[in-house]
Amino acid sequence: MWSKRITQRDAWVEIDLLESVRLSCINYVNEKLQQIFIELTLKAEQEEYVKEGIKWTEIEYFNNKIVCELIEEKRPPGIMSLLDDTCAQNHGTSEGVDTQLLSTLSKSVAHHPHFATGADSFVIRHYAGNVTYSIDGFCDRNRDVLYSDLIQLMQQSNNQFARNLFPDQIQQGKRPTTVSIKIRTQANELVSSLMKCTPHYVRCIKPNxxxxxxDWEEERVHHQVVYLGLKENIRVRRAGYAYRRPFEKFLWRYAILTEQTWPTYRGDPKQGCEIICRSVKLDPDQFQMGRSKVFIKNPESLFLLEEVRERKYDGFARKIQKAWRRHNARRHHVKMKEQASDLLYGKKERRRFSLNRNFVGDYIGIEHHPALQVLVGKRERIDFATTCNKYDRRFKISKLDMIITAKHLNLIGREKVAKGPQKGQLVEVLKRQIPLDRIQSIGLSPYQDDFVILYVREDYTSLLETPFKTEFLTTLSKKYKEKTNGGTLALEFKTAHTITLKKTRFGGGHRIVNFSCNPNGSAKALLTHNGKTLTVMVGPGEPNTTRPRTTRPEGGYQRQTQGRRSTKKAPSRPAQPQMGMAAGPPSSLGVNEYEVEPRRSGYSTAPAAPAHGGHKNANGSGVTGPSIGGIATPLAGLNIGQQQLQPTNAVRPAPRPNKPRPPVKPKLLPTVTALYAYDAQDTDELSFEIGQEIELVQKHDSGWWQGKVGTQVGLFPSNYVKE
Structure with missing residues (x-):
């Protein structure tokens, strides 16, 4: 804060009734602080541009160093030096000393452009304006009346508090210090401390x-803006560069932005910085290359570099996370395969295609079927869900949804509503809910068939068939152990099982299921029944001592991803909605291991997409291909591209030379109407909205049809449309 005592000509100076010596000290310190501001901002910045060879137009500003030299300089002597000399020459004398000081100042510094004398005062033109100092009592107040002998006396006191008040070390044989000497020493120490750091300035404007x-005084505010150098500072900032860094540091921070500079760059650092700036498409006027530093003009350009850098790191972090999750998922699936293998090892033959299959858990998509969630319990966690075949007392097949939770094994079917507003519609019905602790045992055959027999204590038996029997047994065994506090689920491997029927009006009774192996048979079971006996004949599978493959794929994550990108395979179907615990759909399945019919729905919401798996071609033979991304491709055996390129009309005879050939009429395809909106989940699928017309190119028994919308051809679920 600037202070003034004598005159009020300058309205911007705050009036303070302190003595002139103290006023001069305050204003001197302000001059030193303003000098630091100029040195670190205006002067240093422009000198750096010149030093680095940056194209720059010099901006003029007032450097108050000349005012500081007027006050503190020793050679030639300044005001403080002349004041100390006058006080030393007239030691012990007060009369006429102030007049002598004014005369000395008039002779020594009267020629200085920032100094002027008066009758009994002198004027210093500070950077903030002219300040008049009264000469009356100037020398007396500069003398230090606390003499050294008094300080020594207090330092020898027995009172610790009194001694601590005078910690100064007395130097014998030297001139006593004065106020000007002390303030000059302290100001220089402050400047030295500030020059070692990077100070930040907050300029305060006094409005009134x-x-x-x-209350806003326009003239006062304008004057403060001028003398604080804000105009020059803003001009330098606008014309200058907001960011500058040595080439090496800039390259070290932003080398990740380009492939030429990452991960190693052995070229010229300056050229590397240019590559980085051009990679983010910075305008040429937004950056310049100096001799040792790169200069960036606007903060927005720097923000762009930082944003691109963050995106790069985010991309690398996602790759690391993906690789780590793949690693954990692989370990998880290997562990589950080993647990499943332990249950069946040495007891049941295995299917070649399902031996190394990853477990999915949810093959229905419970999250898309809220009615199923309501039947099993909204708060129940579903660990396994699939569609299976259930055999009744006459060995007739019906479709059921088999769902395992932490407490129950649920079997859900569908029935037509007999009466009411939904009469004739299919709705989900809970056919059976078996508490896990009431399961007595699970009956299996020693062959590779898919039959599972549920024995329940004091209740009837259920004969089921599911291609996911291994995963079903693993999940059921785990949940049974948790429910029974460490109990082991009993598994019975026999070639003949006796099942107990449910007691109805026709009575109960028993049925017998015999299993046999045909050396010349196929993997698909052949069923024959005679009265109360069902015979299941299946071909030989893998030996019952076969273990799943646990070798880790070679090449690491990067080579695997590159291999998958470069390998061309048949198009795959989108995976069914999966459980949270599942890492992915099955990796490789045979014809019978993944043959699930499209779901039937009894409610108005969009149906689930058809299950993935093999389908039958026109000849009725099962067709399935290699898996892509862990999903068996139902159309792998069909060359869709070739079918589309086949001519739709018979070859016409050669036209007569004198007649032009008639144009080939495009074949009119049948159309279907979309019942629900569908978003494509893969590149070979088709997206459409409700009510949109789709040209039907080809039907497939798997539930996925091929259609055309405009020029786009792709696959879509058949239960989303009507003909």
Whole structure:
């Protein structure tokens, strides 16, 4: 805060009734602080541009160093030096000393452009304006009346508090210190400390003298803006560069942005910085290359570099996370395969295609079927869900949804509503809910068939068939152990099982299921029944001592991903909605291991997409191909591209030379109407909205049809449309 005592000509100076010596000390310190501001901002920045060879137009500003030299300089002597000499020459004398000081100042510094004398005062033109100092009592107040002998006396006191008040070390044989010497020493120490760091400035503008809100004095504010150098500072900032860094540091921070500079760059650092700036498409006027530093003009350009850098790191972090999750998922699936293998090892033959299959858990998509969730319990966690075949007392097949939770094994079917507003519609019905602790045992055959027999204590038996029997047994065994506090689920491997029927009006009774192996048979079971006996004949599978493959794929994550990108395979179907615990759909399945019919729905919401798996071609033979991304491709055996390129009309005879050939009429395809909206989940699928017309190119028994919308051809679920 600037202070003034004598005159009020300058309205911007705050009036303070302190003595002139103290006023001069305050204003001197302000001059030193302003000098630091100039050195670190205006002067240093422009000198750096010149040093680095940056194209720059010099901006003029007032450097108050000349005012500081007027006050503190020793050679030639300044005001403080002349004041100390006058006080030393007239030691012990007060009369006429102030007049002598004024005369000395008039002779020594009167020629200085920032100094002027008066009758009994002198004027210093500070950077903030002219300040008049009264000469009356100037020398007396500069003398230090605390003499050294008094300080020594207090330092020898027995009172610890009194001794601590005078910690100064007395130097014998030297001139006593004065106020000007002390303030000059302290100011220089402050400057040295500030020059070692990077100070930040907050400029305060005083809007008025009344200290009232809303009182704005335009002239006062304008004057403060001028003498604080804000105009020059803003001009330098606007014309200058907001960011500058040595080439090496800039390259070290932003080398990740380009492939030429990452991960190693052995070229010229300056050229590397240019590559980085051009990679983010910075305008040429937004950056310049100096001799040792790169200069960036606007903060927005720097923000762009930082944003691109963050995106790069985010991309690398996602790759690391993906690789780590793949690793954990692989370990999880290997562990589950080993647990499943332990249950069946040495007891049951295995299917070649299902031996190394990853477990999915949810093959229905419970999250898309809220009615199923309501039947099993909204708060129940579903660990396994699939569609299976259930055999009744006459060995007739019906479709059921088999769902395992932490407490129950649920079997859900569908029935037509007999009466009411939904009469004739199919709705989900809970056919059976078996508490896990009431399961007595699970009956299996020693062959590779898919039959599972549920023995329940004091209740009837259920004969089921599911291609996911291994995963079903693993999940059921785990949940049974948790429910029974460590109990082991009993598994019975026999070639003949006796099942107990449910007691109805026709009575109960028993049925017998015999299993046999045909050396010349196929993997698909052949069923024959005679009265109360069902015979299941299946071909030989893998030996019952076969273990799943646990070798880790070679090449690491990067080579695997590159291999998958470069390998061309048949198009795959989108995976069914999966459980949270599942890492992916089955990796490789045979014809019978993944043959699930499209779901039937009894409610108005969009049906689930058809299950993935083999389908039958026109000849009725099962067709299935290699898996892509862990999903068996139902159309792998069909060359869709070739079918589309086949001519739709018979070859016409050669036209007569004198007649032009008639144009080939495009074949009119049948159309279907979309019942629900569908978003494509893969590149070979088709997206459409409700009510949109789709040209039907080809039907497939798997539930996925091929259609055309405009020029786009792709696959879509058949239960989403009507003909």
């Amino acid at each position: 003298e009344t200290k009232k809100a809303g």
